[in-house]
C-alpha cells in the first residue's frame with residue numbers, strides 16, 4: 001500500500017490529537033444529555049472507534065448502511081437503506097459521525113430522513129471537510145480538519161475498497177487511478 005501513496009497529509013499522531021480534541025468538545029457539550037453516535041458504514045468506522053473512546057461521558061452507538069440509487073454517475077444523494085439503525089431515535093441527542101464531508105448530498109438526505117424520526121436533537125461531526133466541494137447547504141457542527149480538493153485515503157477512507165487500514169491519511173499517486 002505504502003508505495004501507492006504520493007504524500008502523507010496527516011500522520012497517525014496528528015489524527016489522534018485531532019480526534020482527542022473533538023472528543024473533549026463533545027464530552028463537554030453533551031454532558032447530561034442522551035448522546036447517540038450514529039455513523040454510516042463503512043468509511044467512518046475507524047473514526048467512530050477512536051472518537052467514542054475519546055468521549056468521556058456515557059454514549060451509545062449505532063450504524064446504518066446505505067447505497068446510492070443509480071450506478072456510476074453522480075447521484076442526487078437519494079439513498080436506499082441497506083441496513084437500518086437498531087435504535088429508535090426518540091429522546092436521543094443524535095450526533096452523526098462522518099469520515100468526510102464532500103458534496104454533502106448523501107448526508108443531507110440521511111439527516112433529513114433521521115430528523116423525521118423525532119430525535120431530541122441532531123448534529124453533525126465530520127473528521128475531514130472539503131468545504132469548496134459542497135453543493136448543498138450543510139455544515140458540520142464539529143469539524144476536524146479541512147482537506148484540499150484531492151482524493152485522500154487511509155484511516156477508513158478507501159479507493160476501490162482499498163487503503164482503509166492505513167493508520168495515516170495520504171494522497172494517492174495519480175497512476176493508481178489509471179490516470
Ligand code: IMP
Pocket residue numbers: 043077099100101102103104105106107150151152153157158159
Ligand atoms: P458526499 O455525499 O459527496 O458528501 O459524499 C461523501 C462520501 O464520499 C464520503 O463518505 C466518502 O465515502 C466519499 N469521499 C469523498 N471524498 C473522498 C476522498 O477524498 N477519499 C475517499 N472517499 C471520499
Ligand code: MG
Pocket residue numbers: 043158
Ligand atoms: Mg467511499
